[in-house]
Amino acid sequence: MKVPKDFKFLYSCDISIKYKIKILSLEGKRDRENAPKTIDKWIDDPYLKNSSLYSDSTLDLYACCTLYSDGKPLCAPEQTSFHLFSGSNKWDETIVLPLKHQDLPLDTMIVITIWDIHSPSKKEPLGGTAFNVFGRNKLERIGKHKLILFQDKQGDGNVESTTQGQVHNSQDEQLRLEKLKKKYDRNLIPHCKWLDKYTIQEIEKISKNSESLNKNTLYITIELPEFEYPVLFKQQICPLYKPLPAQKKQLVLVNDIEMDEHPSEQKYHRLNLYDHKDLKPNSNELKSLTNILRMPPNTRVNGKDIILLWRFRYYLTNNKKALTKFLKCVEWNEIHQKNEALSIMPKWEPIDIADSLELLSSAFTHKNTTNVRKYAVDILKKADDEELLYYLLQLVQATKYEQFDGNPNDSPLISFLFERSSKNFTLGSYFYWYLTVDSVLKSSRFCSHYKTLQESFVRQLAAPEATQISKQNHFVNRLAALSVELKAMSIPREKKIEKLRYMLAEGDYKDLSDFPPMLLPVNPEIEIVGIIPEKSSIYKSAKSPLGLKLRTSKGGEYGIIFKTGDDLRQDQLIIQLISLMDRLLKKENLDLKLTPYKVLATAEEDGIVEMVNPSEAMASVIDKYDGEILKFFKKNHPDPESPNGIAPEVIDTFVKSCAGYCVITYILGIGDRHLDNLLLTPNGNLFHIDFGYILGKDPKILPPPMKLCKEMVVGMGGENSKDYEKFKQLCCEAYNILRKSSHLILNLFALMIDASIPSISEDKEKSILKVQEKLQLELTDQEASNSLLQLLNDSVSALFPVMVEYVHKWYQYWRN
Structure with a gap:
């Protein structure tokens, strides 16, 4: 065979990828005229009356494909999944065969059989076909091909196959046009933009009106792999080295195509x-x-x-x-x-x-x-x-x-x-x-x-x-001294609160109740002028954090929590990432009503947290309102005209914020989630606090994969409600948006591996891999959505976390 000088091609022996066949569609109608009498068969086997062999409705079909050479199979058959045809003829499923292109002999034949499952453990061939991989001039066939399906027969892989599926009837106008269209798609026919549009429309009309595809004939359309250049058949050749005359045995050297390049060649490239x-x-x-x-x-x-x-x-x-x-x-x-x-x-x-x-x-x-x-x-x-x-x-x-x-x-x-x-x-x-x-x-x-x-x-x-920085330092140091002094007092919390208010109003720390304007460290956009003593408090916690109300220079109030003996650097990191993810979602016009409050570590075990008011722990809301979040919303934002008697915007905010935090806490692997560190605002905002466990760590046994509790689902109206469906849709949308910014999220984590934050520095490489694993970057958007929905379903149906929640409530009760 002579090859033109300007002809560029690939050798089949150089293609080391597995051979794939895509089943695109099944078209036409069965031949009813020559069908055998079925009454006797139906009496013997009642299932047959529902089979596609004797009815127009096609049920439970699957395609089985293998490769033959010299009348013998080259590999075990591979099959598609079961396919239910209901009005559509599309199949669209790829079969990957265990042989590579370089392994295929010149006479390789594709053999396909369509099977119908008409009863349990019984199958009948709907039809079979065969097709040669290599065509004229030893070129591998590519692209789409429409093959005749020989009805009621299995595909025949013999040398002289009785089910050769290639259509040769050139007198059929429809088939002639299809061949021309295939050449057009491969750029073998010159394109003319203004005329092609009308030509393709006419071809489609002819295709719809054609009787040749609908009269007693079945066709299957397949798509074969395509490459940048045509693939020319060539066998792999192993060089033979003849022995010296004195030697009795021949030595055959075979090139190992899996072997890496020689080290000297690698060095050659590097230099x-x-x-x-x-x-x-x-x-x-x-x-x-x-x-x-x-x-x-x-x-x-x-x-x-x-x-x-x-x-x-x-x-x-x-x-x-x-x-x-x-x-x-x-x-x-x-x-x-x-x-x-x-x-x-x-x-x-x-x-x-x-x-x-x-x-x-x-x-x-x-x-x-x-x-x-x-x-x-x-x-x-x-x-x-x-x-x-x-x-x-x-x-x-x-x-x-x-x-x-x-x-x-x-x-x-x-x-x-x-x-x-x-x-x-x-x-x-x-x-x-x-x-x-x-x-x-x-x-x-x-x-x-x-x-x-x-x-x-x-x-x-x-x-x-510089003056502002000096004021901030003085303010933080005084608060730290006040907190340490109060912690050292062995008196009940109520007495400590009284002592705190006295110390701020008339005692040694009264300078904190009134001072020149200063920009607040945790939020430099806010200018404060003092602490309000009568509105200051101490929280129920082992660390006894101070709850302080600050007067702003504009006459308003701003709440902060000052903590000592607590490392807030991890909380600071998580809140920063939540704020970033909120920004990424909003850039894609998805506002999930997140509440990324501010956190600032001021020393290794000191820091300031912004107070979100008004807000209440979900545990407290459930106790007060008979276990129903909706009653809490109804009391604060009633709307008699809405279905639940609650303002619609409140439910919308609740659904969106639940979706946002479910996805973000899953990606960051935030653990130790219970109803005391889930907070609710009267406007419907749900948000998380206390991030002591991240990257999959959790003190609870068998925690749910998604932080979704039954109270949240009931608050949306239950698993079958429209709001819960909207919640799942928002989760999938947010998840895929954040996956697109995986490089940014992973790079930010990578820069924190030497920050001496225990949860990250314990195993630096695995820390990043845990986040990467949650992002599931190897999946398509649809596959990622399906995976997330499965996790949501598993979390909703999880029973063990509910038991753990009861144990936590009893522990809190006895501790308090």
Whole structure:
């Protein structure tokens, strides 16, 4: 066979992927004229009257497919799932056979049989067909093919098959047009945009009016694999080496196609001795590159993938998702690779801010990666102050990986954070307190680093901002001293509350009840002028947190909870991530009425929490209102005209907030959920507090996968209500939106692995993998939705968590 010089093709022996066949549709009608008399058969087997063999309704069909060569099967048959046809002829199911393209002989034949299940454990062939994989000129057949189904017969795989399904009747106008349409789809016929539209419409009309497809004939349409170039049959050849005359045995050497490249060749690629500027990947290489780029940011790239990324680096410069993967493959201590990477980096399509965070991680701490970190900071500069605030906690952690010797200008990241925080006091206040906490951590080896940064930052602040930081420090230190003093008193809680109010009004801490305006550390947008003594309290808790009402300079009130002896850094991280996820959802026009209250750690075991008022623990609501949340809503927002007697917007808020927190707590693996740390507002907002257990850890035995209790479901109207259906729909929508931002979420977690937060630092790599596992990145959106719905159903039907909740209530009762 002569091949034209400009003809590009692939050899079948080079394609090492499994052969796939897609069953698209089943069309036509059975031949009733030649059908055998059925009355006697129905008497013997009553099930037959419901079978598709003798009726127009098709029930429980499945297709069975195998490959034959030389009249013998090459592999065991593979079958589709059972398919119920009811008005539609579409099948759309792919069969993956255990043989690869490179394993197929030239005479390989596809043999398909359609089986009908007409009674238990009994099947009859509806019809069979056969089709050759390789056509004329030894080219592998591709694309769609319509095959005749020989009725009441199994597919025949013999050399001279009696069920050869290829249609040869060229006089049939419909079939002739279908062949032309197939050539048109493969660009074998020139396209004419304005005329093609009308031509295709006419072909569809002819197809609908044609009798050839509906008269006593069944057809099955299949789709075969397609590649970038035609596939030409070629057998794998093993080189034979003849022995020397003195030897008696021949030695046969077989190339191991699974073997990696030789180490010297790998080194050859790494040293960049090839010029790959015009090199483009073939279809297999492109598929491999696509799979590499889909990998989560924390995934290690193996040797083969490294070589592939290096080889096609110039081809990948138009793909912004590829840069971080490429830079992680560079051996930064090798001068050739370093120079090549730094020269190509500016030519790359600019990456997203989410991906720039990966370049600031511990993976780029080598002294030769300074320009990489500078590039990441240049990308980060595109973020406005509001967006930067969502990443600030992690960026402070990233400063420990900078080349920093005391001068902020030596580090692109530190210089950038100093500049932006100096211009915006909200950023500056949070930046100061993040540095302060890390400078006093006993478990951290970076204390001196953060202490130096904190002092340098304060020195460069303007006088008004420096004064505000000094006021905040004084306020926090006085509250810490007050809390410690009250904890040391061995008196009942009621007496402690009286003592607290006295100390604030007339005692040693009366300076806290009235002072010059100061911006509140936990929320620098609020300016306060003092604590209201008579509205201050102490919560029922082992840590005895202070509940304080603050007067604002505008005349309003603002509630905070001050805690001592409690590490709030983990709560601070979780609230930051909830706030970020709320922002991501709202960007997609999905407002789930979340309540990301503010948390700020001011020392290793001190901190401030924003108070959400009015709100009440769900346990308290259930006790007061006979176990029904709806009564709580009805009392606060009655609406006689609505079905439940409750304002519709309240139920809507409740459903949305339940959906948002169910998805977020599942992704973050938040545990120890009970009715005392689920809070409700009269407006319908549900929100979570106390995040002592994250990433799948839970003190309870067998906790439910989703934090959904029966009280929440009843509050939506029950499992069969419209509101519960809406809740499930919102859960799936929110889940898939957050999955799209997986790179951002995982990169933020990766920057926290050295933050000395116990739940993360105990097993750093597994911490990120746990979040990655919950995101189920390997699934499509539909598959992810189905998985989430199954988890919701399992959680609703879980009995054990209900028993644990009763145990928790009794424990709380006896403890109090």
